[in-house]
Amino acid sequence: MQGFITLIQAAVFFGTVIMFGCVGEIITEKAGNLNLGVPGIMYLGGIASLAGVFIYEGSTEHPNAAICVIIALVCAFVASALGGLVYAFLTITLRANQNVTGLTLTIFGSGVANFFGGSLNTLAGRFEQIVVPVTSSAFRATFAPLAGLGVIGKLFFSYGFMVYLAILLAVLAHRFLMHTRKGLNLRTVGENPQAADAAGINVTKNKYLAICIGAGISGFGGVYYVMDYIKGTWANDGSIEKLGWLAVALVIFATWKSLNAIWGAYLFGVLYWMYMYIPGLTRSSQVIFKMLPYVVTIIVLVVTSLKNSRDKQPPAALGLAYFREER
Amino acid sequence: MKQIQTEPLVRIVKKEDMPAWQKIAVRLSSILLALIVSAVVIYAITKYNPIMVYQTMISGAFGTKTRIWSTIKEMLMLSCIAIGLAPAFRMRFWNIGAEGQVLVGGIVTAGCMIYLKDLPAPILFVIMFAASMLAGALWAFLPALFKAKWNTNETLFTLMMNYVAIQLTSFAVAKWENPYGSNTVGVINQNTRAGWFPTILGTQYFMNVFLVLLLTVLMFVYLKYTKHGYEIAVVGESQNTARYAGINVSTVIIRTLLLSGAVCGLAGFIAVSGASHTISTSTAGGRGFTAIIVAWLSKFNTFTMLLISLLLAFLDSGAGEIASKCKLNDYASQMIIGIILFFILGSEFFINYRLIFRTKTKEVA
Numbered sequence: 089m090q091g092f093i094t095l096i097q098a099a100v101f102f103g104t105v106i107m108f109g110c111v112g113e114i115i116t117e118k119a120g121n122l123n124l125g126v127p128g129i130m131y132l133g134g135i136a137s138l139a140g141v142f143i144y145e146g147s148t149e150h151p152n153a154a155i156c157v158i159i160a161l162v163c164a165f166v167a168s169a170l171g172g173l174v175y176a177f178l179t180i181t182l183r184a185n186q187n188v189t190g191l192t193l194t195i196f197g198s199g200v201a202n203f204f205g206g207s208l209n210t211l212a213g214r215f216e217q218i219v220v221p222v223t224s225s226a227f228r229a230t231f232a233p234l235a236g237l238g239v240i241g242k243l244f245f246s247y248g249f250m251v252y253l254a255i256l257l258a259v260l261a262h263r264f265l266m267h268t269r270k271g272l273n274l275r276t277v278g279e280n281p282q283a284a285d286a287a288g289i290n291v292t293k294n295k296y297l298a299i300c301i302g303a304g305i306s307g308f309g310g311v312y313y314v315m316d317y318i319k320g321t322w323a324n325d326g327s328i329e330k331l332g333w334l335a336v337a338l339v340i341f342a343t344w345k346s347l348n349a350i351w352g353a354y355l356f357g358v359l360y361w362m363y364m365y366i367p368g369l370t371r372s373s374q375v376i377f378k379m380l381p382y383v384v385t386i387i388v389l390v391v392t393s394l395k396n397s398r399d400k401q402p403p404a405a406l407g408l409a410y411f412r413e414e415r
Numbered sequence: 416m417k418q419i420q421t422e423p424l425v426r427i428v429k430k431e432d433m434p435a436w437q438k439i440a441v442r443l444s445s446i447l448l449a450l451i452v453s454a455v456v457i458y459a460i461t462k463y464n465p466i467m468v469y470q471t472m473i474s475g476a477f478g479t480k481t482r483i484w485s486t487i488k489e490m491l492m493l494s495c496i497a498i499g500l501a502p503a504f505r506m507r508f509w510n511i512g513a514e515g516q517v518l519v520g521g522i523v524t525a526g527c528m529i530y531l532k533d534l535p536a537p538i539l540f541v542i543m544f545a546a547s548m549l550a551g552a553l554w555a556f557l558p559a560l561f562k563a564k565w566n567t568n569e570t571l572f573t574l575m576m577n578y579v580a581i582q583l584t585s586f587a588v589a590k591w592e593n594p595y596g597s598n599t600v601g602v603i604n605q606n607t608r609a610g611w612f613p614t615i616l617g618t619q620y621f622m623n624v625f626l627v628l629l630l631t632v633l634m635f636v637y638l639k640y641t642k643h644g645y646e647i648a649v650v651g652e653s654q655n656t657a658r659y660a661g662i663n664v665s666t667v668i669i670r671t672l673l674l675s676g677a678v679c680g681l682a683g684f685i686a687v688s689g690a691s692h693t694i695s696t697s698t699a700g701g702r703g704f705t706a707i708i709v710a711w712l713s714k715f716n717t718f719t720m721l722l723i724s725l726l727l728a729f730l731d732s733g734a735g736e737i738a739s740k741c742k743l744n745d746y747a748s749q750m751i752i753g754i755i756l757f758f759i760l761g762s763e764f765f766i767n768y769r770l771i772f773r774t775k776t777k778e779v780a
Contacts (some may be wrong), residue, residue, distance in 0.1 A: 182761045184760040195753045336574065413428070
């Protein structure tokens with residue numbers, strides 16, 4: 089039982105990082121843009137929040153926890169959205185290729201983040217290890233009365249607020265995309281930009297907004313990773329990049345529906361950590377288990393394309409640029 | 416009633432073919448602009464004189480013989496992968512899976528070096544050569560088959576295959592680790608040098624240079640002057656046209672991807688047998704992704720790939736030098752590469768399109 093609880097908890101921690109990335113990417117892809125810059129964007133979000141609160145916590149004697157959280161989230165959203173803006177400008181206005189631009193954004197984002205992550209203390213003229221204790225504990229604070237409810241408390245209420253924020257955003261994204269006029273417009277842009285344009289929907293504006301807001305949400309994945317998952321420090325080990333690609337995988341697994349992303353993210357977490365709870369595995373067979381999320385995604389991808397059911401397909405115009413002049 | 420009708424402020428018009436020198440000028444100025452922006456960024460962070468920074472970069476990349484070779488090695492590696500990607504991209508098949516294809520090529524090469532080290536060198540080389548190509552081709556075959564038969568999204572499929580390959584590499588590392596518990600494979604056959612590229616004309620990298628240059632020429636000819644190359648181009652332009660012309664699209668897709676994967680697998684062979692003599696996830700180390708950008712920017716011209724790879728390799732080793740001089744970490748190079756690629760990507764717009772600004776406002780009665 090104890091093992092089961094820790095597995096679920098590990099899966100929730102893991103899943104929350106990729107859920108943010110995934111929900112942001114779903115919004116982007118629904119507008120017809122495949123942004124392979126998700127890992128880079130999550131890097132940007134993570135490092136921006138860390139840098140922001142590192143400077144703030146270093147500047148005052150008694151940092152205020154609420155202000156720390158706000159600084160972290162705002163910095164991350166702005167930095168990630170700016171990353172998205174660069175991608176949007178290049179792919180929409182300058183008509184560059186989406187895949188190549190996205191990959192470049194990943195290279196750029198991981199460069200920026202690991203560079204500053206590794207040299208933040210040198211640059212700030214402080215030579216201690218980068219830690220942001222106040223912010224990190226604010227992010228990890230649980231709601232004590234509920235968290236103390238035995239097994240239920242451990243399973244459902246032993247997490248920081250961002251776990252619930254991720255679920256909330258996934259639900260809101262679903263509401264927005266499926267049940268509002270603006271969401272319908274956005275989906276039309278992703279399915280058939282010509283028709284959207286003819287119906288008077290501003291394709292460019294919709295794409296820009298979807299990409300920037302989507303990137304901002306993806307960036308929260310980086311914040312959660314830095315502040316909660318590794319407890320307010322920085323590690324140059326490329327984990328965010330791996331998680332970022334898993335977020336892209338999750339979009340496929342969830343068949344572009346953000347509600348599916350909620351349980352899909354936790355399932356990926358379970359699959360990823362399962363090796364810890366299977367007795368008798370050697371170190372090399374553990375590694376094979378970590379393949380599971382990717383293999384499962386491939387299977388989902390193949391099965392959906394075999395079944396060819398219309399509601400499980402990628403947006404029809406995904407990855408294709410739209411130029412009004414070229415009809 | 417008077418109505419004022421205005422044209423939009425800016426209109427974008429497709430450009431007729433630009434003279435070659437103008438294209439080169441646009442690209443060079445975009446690189447120059449990017450270097451200026453990077454210099455500003457470097458100055459803002461380090462407060463070092465940017466000119467001096469670029470001097471340091473040049474000495475970091477080309478300062479000594481060892482550095483020159485390490486820059487060339489990097490350049491060859493990027494070119495080789497990009498050459499592998501070229502036919503797939505020409506066909507508009509988004510093979511994002513080069514990273515994985517390189518890794519599986521590297522894994523089987525390392526495996527051959529470990530298990531078959533007692534074979535005579537020529538036979539060992541033939542086996543490694545064939546096995547690495549086969550492994551890479553297999554890794555590309557799966558996505559190609561599903562794309563050809565059921566139109567499964569290849570971008571996402573090949574992307575996922577990368578991570579399967581990365582885990583497979585970790586598996587191989589855990590299995591072959593040496594010394595035990597180090598979690599690295601270490602240099603394979605350090606004493607016997609079995610399966611290492613031989614030293615020819617005084618350099619151990621002769622074979623690397625030779626193989627990659629050979630591939631450059633062969634792929635250029637294949638894409639430009641053969642029937643296969645033509646079929647690839649037609650399928651890339653329009654699958655319907657290809658079908659109408661009697662081209663079997665599925666066959667072309669699968670055949671091209673087998674080739675693409677095989678060359679990427681070969682890159683893994685060159686990386687393991689000809690450079691690092693070990694296997695780890697950094698055998699590919701993100702080059703599979705960088706090479707995608709190289710292949711795309713070169714517009715499938717394999718000779719241009721050599722140039723762009725050289726630029727990136729120079730930036731990589733140059734920025735590493737700055738980083739170590741300034742006690743900053745060497746991810747600075749990735750940041751600068753990112754900035755430069757953004758500029759080059761953006762500059763393509765000015766090659767393909769023309770902006771027309773509003774000249775007059777018409778008044779209509």
